[in-house]
Amino acid sequence: KAGVTQTPRYLIKTRGQQVTLSCSPISGHRSVSWYQQTPGQGLQFLFEYFSETQRNKGNFPGRFSGRQFSNSRSEMNVSTLELGDSALYLCASGQGAEGNTIYFGEGSWLTVV
């Protein structure tokens, strides 16, 4: 069974641009969540989708958004990039509605210059 797949793995963007990151969960998993990891703030929850509905949202500005498609694949978008958005973005998937073991992808490294 394939794991959680994230694309792209590495990207460099300029301040003010926008970026879209993609995540394909483990086959059969319906929950997809996103986390931001930085040296200063550690691992922070961005949002979670289940069956195309956002169920939880972390404390991030509205520039951070996401969506989930009917095949459970998810995308997150960051608009008007700031230097502080440079981070490792981790996608994770879980099988059911709650209490899941969460499996992570390898992450997307975003550098904003």
Next chain:
Amino acid sequence: AQTVTQSQPEMSVQEAETVTLSCTYDTSESNYYLFWYKQPPSRQMILVIRQEAYKQQNATENRFSVNFQKAAKSFSLKISDSQLGDTAMYFCAFMKQQAAGNKLTFGGGTRVLVKP
């Protein structure tokens, strides 16, 4: 809101020895899940072990075991017979048992260095 605290930023251990990582959490929930994840230099987050709060028995997974003390809100990880491949950041994480989602709250992490 839940908080997770890992009080040891860094630990080192000799190969084949045992190391214990501490984790405490704060919650008013009675039912929840606790996890330990390992993040090696590749940055891939790997599940190490999972514990359901309603289970009194401590979870074990090969060389990894936990000491879950619900009343003390403590969830330590013991790595036995440490191997060089155990060198990584270890994160303790908390998840509420609720129908509203699968949200993990992480501690700040403990860096473990296994020395040959």
